[in-house]
Amino acid sequence: MTYDEIVQGLRDSNYELQNEGRRVAAGLKTEQDTAGIIERYAWLYAEESLDAVGEPVDEERRRVRAALLQMHGPAYAPLLKRAYDIDGFEAAEDKEYDPVRQAADLLGFRPR
Numbered sequence: 001m002t003y004d005e006i007v008q009g010l011r012d013s014n015y016e017l018q019n020e021g022r023r024v025a026a027g028l029k030t031e032q033d034t035a036g037i038i039e040r041y042a043w044l045y046a047e048e049s050l051d052a053v054g055e056p057v058d059e060e061r062r063r064v065r066a067a068l069l070q071m072h073g074p075a076y077a078p079l080l081k082r083a084y085d086i087d088g089f090e091a092a093e094d095k096e097y098d099p100v101r102q103a104a105d106l107l108g109f110r111p112r
Contacts, residue, residue: 003060006049010067013041017075038079045083 016037023029043049071080072088080086 003064006044006064007060007067009041009044009049010064010071013037013044014070014075016040021075034075034078045079 017034020029020032020034020037024032068089069091076088080088
């Protein structure tokens, strides 16, 4: 999976989710069907895609990180709540992960 594919997927899913809300607001639909849209883009929320959220080292990574950090609000709430039990992404400093690293060291865990 390339960064461009991830960025395009984020743009496309965002566009579809926003349009779904617009259709309801315009009276073209009685309810939003965000679940169907979210299912089509579930690949965006796989570990492979989320790994790109780390510190940006080039323009592509910066763009993916920026796109993920924009995922918040009602359009994304059902997906993020179901997938990760979170409301959105936010920027973090590397040092904020130190307790996780310390716990992994205590348990002898080594990431793949």
